[in-house]
Amino acid sequence: xxxxxxxxxxxxxxxxxxxxxxxxxxxxxxxxxxxxxxxxxxxxxxxxxxxxxxxxxxxxxxxxxxxxxxxxxxxxxxxxxxxxxxxxxxxxxxxxxxxxxxxxxxxxxxxxxxxxxxxxxxxxxxxxxxxxxxxxxxxxxxxxxxxxxxxxxxxxxxxxxxxxxxxxxxxxxxxxxxxxxxxxxxxxxxxxxxxxxxxxxxxxxxxxxxxxxxxxxxxxxxxxxxxxxxxxxxxxxxxxxxxxxxxxxxxxxxxxxxxxxxxxxxxxxxxxxxxxxxxxxxxxxxxxxxxxxxxxxxxxxxxxxxxxxxxxxxxxxxxxxxxxxxxxxxxxxxxxxxxxxxxxxxxxxxxxxxxxxxxxxxxxxxxxxxxxxxxxxxxxxxxxxxxxxxxxxxxxxxxxxxxxxxxxxxxxxxx
Numbered sequence: 001x002x003x004x005x006x007x008x009x010x011x012x013x014x015x016x017x018x019x020x021x022x023x024x025x026x027x028x029x030x031x032x033x034x035x036x037x038x039x040x041x042x043x044x045x046x047x048x049x050x051x052x053x054x055x056x057x058x059x060x061x062x063x064x065x066x067x068x069x070x071x072x073x074x075x076x077x078x079x080x081x082x083x084x085x086x087x088x089x090x091x092x093x094x095x096x097x098x099x100x101x102x103x104x105x106x107x108x109x110x111x112x113x114x115x116x117x118x119x120x121x122x123x124x125x126x127x128x129x130x131x132x133x134x135x136x137x138x139x140x141x142x143x144x145x146x147x148x149x150x151x152x153x154x155x156x157x158x159x160x161x162x163x164x165x166x167x168x169x170x171x172x173x174x175x176x177x178x179x180x181x182x183x184x185x186x187x188x189x190x191x192x193x194x195x196x197x198x199x200x201x202x203x204x205x206x207x208x209x210x211x212x213x214x215x216x217x218x219x220x221x222x223x224x225x226x227x228x229x230x231x232x233x234x235x236x237x238x239x240x241x242x243x244x245x246x247x248x249x250x251x252x253x254x255x256x257x258x259x260x261x262x263x264x265x266x267x268x269x270x271x272x273x274x275x276x277x278x279x280x281x282x283x284x285x286x287x288x289x290x291x292x293x294x295x296x297x298x299x300x301x302x303x304x305x306x307x308x309x310x311x312x313x314x315x316x317x318x319x320x321x322x323x324x325x326x327x328x329x330x331x332x333x334x335x336x337x338x339x340x341x342x343x344x345x346x347x348x349x350x351x352x353x354x355x356x357x358x359x360x361x362x363x364x365x366x367x368x369x370x371x372x373x374x375x376x377x378x379x380x381x382x383x384x385x386x387x388x389x390x391x392x393x394x395x396x397x398x399x400x401x402x403x404x405x406x407x408x409x410x411x412x413x414x415x
Contacts, residue, residue, distance in 0.1 A: 001173065002037040003029050004060035006052050008067035008077050009152060012041045021066045021157055028161050033175030033226070034062065044068060049080045057145050062169065067152030069135035071114045078121070078138075081149055085140055087122040092136070095119035095127060099134045125149075128164040132156045137164060146172075177230040179237055182213075183221040183244070184261055185251040186406040190214040193221075197247055205236060216395060217402035220256060253409055261405045262290045268412050269300040269350075276408070277346035278304040279317055279338040281329075282356035282372055286401050302346035307338065313355075317341040330355050330365035332373045332384035339377035339384075350411065351377040352404050353384075358396040372400045376411045 005025050011017045019041060026036045037060050042052045049068075056063045068077030082089050096119040103111040111134075118134045121127055128137030128148075133156040138149040148165055150157045169175075185193060190212050194201070201210055207227050213220035223240065225233045245252060254264045269276060278287050288304035291297050305316055310329050313319040319337045327333040339353035356372030357365055369391050375384035385407065389399040 001034060001062070001175065002060045003034050003062040003064060004037050004056040005039045006056060006063065006065045007039070007041045007152070008044060008049060008065065009041075010043050010074075012067075013043055021152065021154060024154070024158060025064055025066070025161060028166055029062075029064075030178060030180075032166060032170055033178045034169065034173075035178075035226075044074050044076060046076060046080050046083075049077065050084055053081075053084050053147070057143075057147075061145055063145065063147045064165070065147065065149045066157055069118070069149065069151045071118055071134070077149060081125075081138070081140070081147065082122040085122055085124055085142060085147075087124045089120040090123045092119050092121050092127050094129065095121065095136045098129060098131065098136075102134060128160055130156055130160060132159050139168065176226050176228050177233050179225045179233050181223045181237055181241060182256045183223070183241070183248075184253050184256040184264070185219050185221065185248060186217060186253050186261075186402075188219065188248075188251045190219050193219050193248070193251070197244065200240075200244055200247060204240060207233070208236065208240060215402070216389075216399040217406065218261070253406065260290075261402075261409065263294060265405060265409050265412065266291060266294055266297065266300060268409070270296075272412070274349040274412070275300050275302050275346075277302040277342045277348035277351045279342035279351065279353040280304060280306050281308055281313070281338070281354055282358045283354045283397055283400050283404070284308060286397060287352055287354070287404055290401065290405075302348045305342055305345075313338060317345075328365045328367060330357055330367035330371055330373060332375070332386060335373040335375035335384045336377070336382045339375035340382050343377045343379075343382075349378060350408060351375075352408055353377070354400055354404060356396070356400060358393045358400075359391055360393060370396050372396065372403075374400065374404050374407055376404075376407050378411060380414075 005022045007019050007022055012019050022039045029036055040052055042048045068075045099111055099115060099119060103109055115134055121138055125138040125140045128139055130136050133151055133153060135151040137160045140147045150160050208223055208225045211222045213222055225237050227233045280287055285306045291301045307313045307317050314321055317338050318341055319334055323333050323337055335353045335355045339351045343351035353375040357367045357369050359369035370388045372387045372389055373384050375382055389396040
């Protein structure tokens with residue numbers, strides 16, 4: 001059994017918004033063992049939508065549609081669904097009650113007719129009540145295929161997926177058990193990693209697949225197993241991981257299922273009751289942003305100083321001018337001084353500092369574009385490493401952030 005996801009809206013196709021709905025839906029479907037065959041984005045155009053419905057029905061068993069359910073004239077999904085099912089729109093009293101309740105409790109106004117008309121649904125549909133908004137979800141079936149239409153507003157769609165769609169699908173169908181384990185590695189490129197584990201990869205059973213997911217400075221190894229026999233999947237997955245880890249123990253940093261390396265580091269800091277501070281120059285606060293984007297960061301993250309200008313390093317972090325004059329502002333000595341200073345200033349257990357030349361110009365230093373020094377300080381001492389991350393500014397910054405995570409985690413794990 002397979003699913004297809006269709007997102008409807010011109011705003012997606014012109015790049016005005018990023019389609020995060022498809023990623024969420026695909027992840028939720030995968031958790032219950034329903035594979036996604038294809039994801040399609042179409043414009044707010046009747047003929048285009050009808051064509052996508054027909055193609056999806058030929059491809060998949062479950063078709064999930066998001067978007068185009070608003071009250072304005074450009075939102076044509078509902079009318080097009082009714083046309084595709086040779087149906088008519090009828091008013092659903094329960095949806096009307098929901099709309100009036102929302103307007104009374106949260107908007108303090110009487111809903112207009114255009115809002116009340118969102119209670120019009122295809123007569124053949126089962127309503128999926130959207131308690132967070134005025135546009136209901138809809139479930140239609142034909143020839144053994146299921147069409148599910150959801151609003152495009154992300155928090156409304158997510159609530160309907162969790163509370164209505166997933167429970168109904170699990171009740172109606174029996175899906176295979178799917179298990180993913182993602183192993184996070186740092187410091188070894190994709191091709192070298194593949195060469196190292198080639199024999200192990202070739203010996204994987206046919207129901208376990210391996211995917212390489214490289215990014216700047218890291219490679220994730222995603223193992224995916226699928227079978228109706230849950231015990232077989234779980235047992236064999238662990239056997240394969242146990243066989244793999246001794247071959248990559250020097251680059252293995254943890255598991256990443258729904259979590260990033262920074263989330264893993266956060267858990268390690270919380271578990272050990274340790275704290276972190278950062279002093280960032282070339283990375284411009286991206287390391288700090290990565291941690292503070294996660295809930296609960298205040299329990300381990302003390303703060304950050306973005307000392308982008310040389311004078312800020314001197315005035316705020318108290319980096320000695322003589323060090324800068326002798327070694328340059330882009331140097332290991334300055335990175336270490338920055339790390340030591342913010343460690344003491346924030347009274348933290350660990351500190352990260354970055355200084356470098358991300359380009360395109362050389363700035364206050366003669367260092368080549370792409371040169372970055374990263375320092376890690378702790379109560380045991382401080383050390384730094386020099387890197388050259390190329391000549392593309394965004395790439396340099398992101399690789400520096402990832403390398404800083406790698407260095408910090410290794411320092412945390414030291415005995």
